[in-house]
Amino acid sequence: MSEQELQALRVRIDSLDHKILELISERARCAQEVGRVKMAELAEGETAVFYRPEREAQVLKRIMDLNQGPLDNEEMARLFREIMSACLALEQPLKVAYLGPEGTFSHAAALKHFGQSVHARSMAAIDEIFREVAAGAVSYGVVPVENSTEGAINHTLDSFLEHDIVICGEVELRIHHHLLVGDNTKTEHITRIYSHAQSLAQCRKWLDAYYPNAERVAVASNAEAAKRVKGEWSSAAIAGDMAASLYGLTIHAEKIEDRPDNSTRFLIIGSRPVPASGDDKTSIIVSVSNKPGALHELLIPFHDNGVDLTRIETRPSRSGKWSYVFFIDFMGHQDDPLVKDVLEKIVSQSTGVKVLGSYPKAVL
Numbered sequence: 001m002s003e004q005e006l007q008a009l010r011v012r013i014d015s016l017d018h019k020i021l022e023l024i025s026e027r028a029r030c031a032q033e034v035g036r037v038k039m040a041e042l043a044e045g046e047t048a049v050f051y052r053p054e055r056e057a058q059v060l061k062r063i064m065d066l067n068q069g070p071l072d073n074e075e076m077a078r079l080f081r082e083i084m085s086a087c088l089a090l091e092q093p094l095k096v097a098y099l100g101p102e103g104t105f106s107h108a109a110a111l112k113h114f115g116q117s118v119h120a121r122s123m124a125a126i127d128e129i130f131r132e133v134a135a136g137a138v139s140y141g142v143v144p145v146e147n148s149t150e151g152a153i154n155h156t157l158d159s160f161l162e163h164d165i166v167i168c169g170e171v172e173l174r175i176h177h178h179l180l181v182g183d184n185t186k187t188e189h190i191t192r193i194y195s196h197a198q199s200l201a202q203c204r205k206w207l208d209a210y211y212p213n214a215e216r217v218a219v220a221s222n223a224e225a226a227k228r229v230k231g232e233w234s235s236a237a238i239a240g241d242m243a244a245s246l247y248g249l250t251i252h253a254e255k256i257e258d259r260p261d262n263s264t265r266f267l268i269i270g271s272r273p274v275p276a277s278g279d280d281k282t283s284i285i286v287s288v289s290n291k292p293g294a295l296h297e298l299l300i301p302f303h304d305n306g307v308d309l310t311r312i313e314t315r316p317s318r319s320g321k322w323s324y325v326f327f328i329d330f331m332g333h334q335d336d337p338l339v340k341d342v343l344e345k346i347v348s349q350s351t352g353v354k355v356l357g358s359y360p361k362a363v364l
């Protein structure tokens with residue numbers, strides 16, 4: 001390519017950037033206007049809801065439908081995710097709690113879902129996130145709920161039994177683990193490897209193959225593991241990209257998770273129900289009496305109404321020895337007539353039903 005051609009293309013890019021800049025600014029002014037309308041419509045004593053998960057899901061889906069390349073759908077949606085995040089911050093800066101410290105996969109999930117303009121606040125424990133949301137100290141929380149390799153995150157499920165919280169969204173994150181070392185680490189003498197217990201479990205086979213004699217030390221989070229490595233010459237940590245860059249570590253071995261499709265699903269928790277987006281999921285907790293066939297009976301209305309179950313999990317109810325509750329996720333919104341009918345039938349069959357929320361299915 002000649003220098004002249006390159007120059008001409010750059011002139012075109014400059015002119016396009018100018019147009020994009022004007023369009024983004026126009027969109028941002030429009031969002032400010034939306035913010036004003038939301039404030040003006042408030043009745044006495046009401047507080048405005050600026051963040052609208054159902055609308056965000058619709059916007060991102062539409063962009064993916066319209067996209068004709070060459071950028072792929074996910075890449076394009078990510079760009080619009082950031083534009084919307086910045087527009088929402090003009091209406092109201094959102095405070096979101098996640099399981100810290102900085103650099104955890106929960107932190108990455110919060111930014112993936114809400115974009116970079118959110119005020120992300122690190123919390124020390126899952127229960128603290130629930131408490132902060134319930135107390136209104138933050139608008140939303142991000143909590144891990146299941147991992148494709150290790151299964152349910154019981155702390156999170158149990159917290160739903162204890163708090164009155166609404167599920168407002170879900171986000172799925174591909175989890176890539178790396179073996180991280182510091183500037184002073186003697187890589188041929190690694191005798192200790194720090195990580196969260198779940199991450200150590202997710203890399204078990206790799207560790208058995210490459211570091212069978214290294215001590216595996218479970219710590220509170222992957223980010224905590226990364227922090228510890230800094231001052232120790234014979235240790236390494238297993239953590240993700242974000243922790244590597246935040247704590248200045250080098251990736252010694254990349255993507256060491258045993259399963260290449262390793263991913264974690266997170267839930268967005270808040271205090272207000274979310275209207276239907278057109279492609280939603282609902283989560284409920286159900287307790288049934290301890291008799292043969294109780295679970296089978298419970299599932300019949302789903303089958304009869306053609307409602308797709310996506311997940312079912314059992315936990316001790318905490319209210320009596322050997323009594324259990326079921327966490328059930330299914331497709332559809334609690335306002336859909338077929339879902340309403342299922343819920344009514346379940347209420348009549350069970351000893352207790354709690355609808356945790358209906359929320360848009362993860363888009364990104």
Ligand SMILES: O=C(O)C(=O)C[C@]1(C(=O)O)C=C[C@@H](O)C=C1
Pocket residue numbers: 031034035050051052053055056059083084085087088091
């Ligand atoms: O449509 C709205 O209600 C808006 O506030 C606008 C907008 C956007 O930028 O598109 C911003 C924030 C909301 O969470 C959803 C969408």
